[in-house]
Amino acid sequence: MNESFIGKKSSAAGGWGALKSCGKQLLQSGNPLSGARAMLKANQPNGFDCPGCAWGDPAHGSSFEFCENGVKAVSWEATEKRATPAFFEKHTVSELSKLSDYELELNGRVTHPMRYDAQSDKYLPVAWEDAFAEIGDILKSLDSPDQAEFYTSGRASNEAAYLYQLFVRLYGTNNFPDCSNMCHEASGVGLRQAIGVGKGTVLLEDFEQADAIFVLGQNPGTNHPRMLGDLRRASIRGANIVVFNPVRERGLEKFSDPQAKLEMLHGGSTDIASHYFQPLLGGDMAAVRGMSKAVFAAEDAAIASNSPSVLDHDFLSEHCADFADYRAIVDATSWDEIEDQSGLSRHDIEQAAQVYMSADRVICTWAMGVTQHLHSVATIREISNFMFLRGNIGKPGAGLCPVRGHSNVQGDRTVGINEKPPEAFLDALEKEFGFTVPRKHGHNVLGAIGAMLDGSAKTFIGLGGNFARATPDSALVAKAFKNLKLTVNIATKPNHSHLMPGEVSFILPCLGRTEIDLNSQGQSQVVSVEDSMSMVHGSAGINRPASPHLLSEVGIIAGIAEATAGTQTVSWAALADDYERIRNHIEATVPGFDDYNTRLRTPRGFHLRNTASHREWNTPTGKANFFAGALPTQTVHQKARAAQTSFALQTFRSHDQYNTTVYGLDDRYRGVYGERNVIFIHPDDLAVLGAKSGDRVNVVGEYHDGIERIAADFRFVSYDIPRGSVAGYYPELNVLVPLGSAGDQSDTPTSKSVMVSFHTGTAA
Numbered sequence: 001m002n003e004s005f006i007g008k009k010s011s012a013a014g015g016w017g018a019l020k021s022c023g024k025q026l027l028q029s030g031n032p033l034s035g036a037r038a039m040l041k042a043n044q045p046n047g048f049d050c051p052g053c054a055w056g057d058p059a060h061g062s063s064f065e066f067c068e069n070g071v072k073a074v075s076w077e078a079t080e081k082r083a084t085p086a087f088f089e090k091h092t093v094s095e096l097s098k099l100s101d102y103e104l105e106l107n108g109r110v111t112h113p114m115r116y117d118a119q120s121d122k123y124l125p126v127a128w129e130d131a132f133a134e135i136g137d138i139l140k141s142l143d144s145p146d147q148a149e150f151y152t153s154g155r156a157s158n159e160a161a162y163l164y165q166l167f168v169r170l171y172g173t174n175n176f177p178d179c180s181n182m183c184h185e186a187s188g189v190g191l192r193q194a195i196g197v198g199k200g201t202v203l204l205e206d207f208e209q210a211d212a213i214f215v216l217g218q219n220p221g222t223n224h225p226r227m228l229g230d231l232r233r234a235s236i237r238g239a240n241i242v243v244f245n246p247v248r249e250r251g252l253e254k255f256s257d258p259q260a261k262l263e264m265l266h267g268g269s270t271d272i273a274s275h276y277f278q279p280l281l282g283g284d285m286a287a288v289r290g291m292s293k294a295v296f297a298a299e300d301a302a303i304a305s306n307s308p309s310v311l312d313h314d315f316l317s318e319h320c321a322d323f324a325d326y327r328a329i330v331d332a333t334s335w336d337e338i339e340d341q342s343g344l345s346r347h348d349i350e351q352a353a354q355v356y357m358s359a360d361r362v363i364c365t366w367a368m369g370v371t372q373h374l375h376s377v378a379t380i381r382e383i384s385n386f387m388f389l390r391g392n393i394g395k396p397g398a399g400l401c402p403v404r405g406h407s408n409v410q411g412d413r414t415v416g417i418n419e420k421p422p423e424a425f426l427d428a429l430e431k432e433f434g435f436t437v438p439r440k441h442g443h444n445v446l447g448a449i450g451a452m453l454d455g456s457a458k459t460f461i462g463l464g465g466n467f468a469r470a471t472p473d474s475a476l477v478a479k480a481f482k483n484l485k486l487t488v489n490i491a492t493k494p495n496h497s498h499l500m501p502g503e504v505s506f507i508l509p510c511l512g513r514t515e516i517d518l519n520s521q522g523q524s525q526v527v528s529v530e531d532s533m534s535m536v537h538g539s540a541g542i543n544r545p546a547s548p549h550l551l552s553e554v555g556i557i558a559g560i561a562e563a564t565a566g567t568q569t570v571s572w573a574a575l576a577d578d579y580e581r582i583r584n585h586i587e588a589t590v591p592g593f594d595d596y597n598t599r600l601r602t603p604r605g606f607h608l609r610n611t612a613s614h615r616e617w618n619t620p621t622g623k624a625n626f627f628a629g630a631l632p633t634q635t636v637h638q639k640a641r642a643a644q645t646s647f648a649l650q651t652f653r654s655h656d657q658y659n660t661t662v663y664g665l666d667d668r669y670r671g672v673y674g675e676r677n678v679i680f681i682h683p684d685d686l687a688v689l690g691a692k693s694g695d696r697v698n699v700v701g702e703y704h705d706g707i708e709r710i711a712a713d714f715r716f717v718s719y720d721i722p723r724g725s726v727a728g729y730y731p732e733l734n735v736l737v738p739l740g741s742a743g744d745q746s747d748t749p750t751s752k753s754v755m756v757s758f759h760t761g762t763a764a
Contacts, residue, residue, distance in 0.1 A: 459487070
């Protein structure tokens with residue numbers, strides 16, 4: 001049996017392995033000196049915002065405010081390789097479709113606007129003016145603006161996103177499928193219900209003051225490595241870090257900070273997690289409820305012994321609603337139910353609760369391991385309940401912290417990318433621009449796919465991203481794309497979404513985050529982004545553009561908008577030529593952006609005020625709201641166990657990956673090399689299947705909706721993961737994620753709750 005793809009895991013996250021990876025990535029870019037120079041400007045006040053994640057920047061940063069993922073992202077963008085018209089002339093779309101995601105994007109930056117020619121099955125160069133005119137003609141020819149879908153990736157700046165939503169609403173629709181629909185939508189929905197604002201309540205400085213940090217469903221070592229520096233510093237000063245994650249992730253166990261000279265010199269590392277618990281997939285809500293149950297038991301014991309209270313009764317009485325209802329539902333939830341659903345013992349849960357009760361200031365942070373289940377909104381509400389018990393919101397060193405992936409996914413939503421826009425924002429747009437905005441709610445991601453499948457959507461415009469590979473049910477999405485009259489992809493590199501052309505298709509190449517964006521006066525333009533801590537800061541590229549034929553995202557949007565909507569209401573060219581004018585409009589229509597242009601010039605930007613962090617609750621009750629819902633009837637893991645032959649699958653990133661962008665084929669933190677078609681599985685489950693690590697298998701979706709879903713020719717990897725749970729990489733496994741399974745209230749695909757079985761011995 002060939003197991004050559006399985007190798008040694010890194011002893012710690014970061015360290016020399018990260019430095020070697022950075023060097024390798026810079027060399028592969030073709031211009032390592034330029035890449036190294038660029039990294040010194042990453043996340044600096046006079047530089048560009050790294051596109052690698054949305055982790056915040058410290059108030060007093062060093063010269064090295066970047067990580068391995070940032071080097072990969074910048075090197076990927078700053079590559080010397082070019083996908084010129086000659087490249088597209090050499091290859092048909094059918095030929096390119098056979099390439100993997102990694103192989104396709106290795107061809108480099110797209111240099112010219114391209115239009116698909118069905119007769120030759122190739123993309124041919126087209127003039128910008130002709131592309132804009134044809135796109136505008138098709139959009140104007142639709143029977144209704146609601147037949148168009150306008151997707152946004154979190155890589156877009158505030159300025160591009162605002163101009164995009166302005167154009168689309170002037171055009172007449174609220175169809176804004178957005179990358180946030182597939183990741184942290186549950187966080188936004190749940191937090192708005194609980195505390196009145198759909199964002200986290202902490203600043204980066206709070207991590208310096210927390211006594212305990214609870215990390216749920218999150219892998220910062222791969223997804224946002226700069227967070228490990230803050231966790232390391234918290235661990236060194238004695239804060240407890242409690243991890244809930246089904247998979248043992250190296251970055252949550254040990255971290256060797258490349259900037260810690262002595263640690264690097266001696267090959268040492270710092271322990272991150274003080275406590276590491278591995279719940280079953282979908283079991284986080286039960287685990288958190290168990291901790292609350294332990295807190296209530298401790299409170300009852302304190303009352304009986306006339307000891308100091310465990311609960312923060314002042315906070316509960318002054319700031320919270322429905323506390324009694326929550327206490328009642330927790331009392332009604334048995335330990336047997338909690339243990340069975342969470343997969344953790346009562347002892348483990350009580351141990352975690354003791355850490356919480358021993359800490360005066362607690363941060364709870366999470367990512368998509370929490371948000372991509374059927375009951376994710378309920379889980380976020382449960383996390384909020386837990387934090388309310390001891391008043392861990394609205395004080396230094398404490399709070400709720402969802403960590404976004406895309407560098408500006410939070411900012412895009414703030415400035416109007418929302419299929420269900422607040423009425424106050426629409427009122428402000430009407431007042432500022434003098435047109436009647438559409439009020440009917442539009443399509444999110446799943447709504448857009450459904451409309452494309454049933455023929456009610458005719459066009460798709462993607463502002464960045466790789467929609468067809470990021471979404472679930474890959475085969476159905478490919479079919480949906482090919483039904484369209486028009487597809488437009490604003491991008492830097494070729495990806496598989498470009499290879500699913502409709503009747504008319506364009507690839508419109510844009511500047512990257514690292515590249516200089518000049519206006520008509522030769523002045524460098526600055527864009528802005530918002531990180532996970534609600535800090536808004538500027539970003540200005542420093543590299544020469546990959547091609548003289550590139551336009552900025554703002555310039556491309558302005559060109560499409562002018563060709564479609566004309567210039568009677570908005571002077572698109574004027575806005576594209578001076579981003580300060582766009583920011584003036586944002587200031588006039590979006591709360592919190594007062595004196596936007598001036599404050600953006602301050603080092604590291606400014607903070608958008610979070611009312612909940614000041615204990616001001618913009619909820620119908622005027623208070624923070626407890627949630628008194630029952631635990632799920634069955635989690636995916638419980639369903640899989642009942643089916644006996646099924647497993648609960650979660651999809652996640654490899655270490656050489658950023659969302660659908662694959663930088664390489666290695667995952668050194670998990671010990672997998674040169675291979676992506678893998679399934680991580682407990683060794684005892686392998687034995688029951690009569691299989692060994694390295695055996696090939698077909699993974700079969702078990703959604704039972706009449707659609708056959710198979711991911712063929714994967715290899716087992718024996719791993720430390722709960723029995724009955726398995727894991728593997730997206731986008732390769734997105735074919736198994738059914739469109740029909742979406743989170744309650746969030747409508748997020750349930751990519752962490754997929755029922756599968758294995759067919760061994762028959763792999764293709």
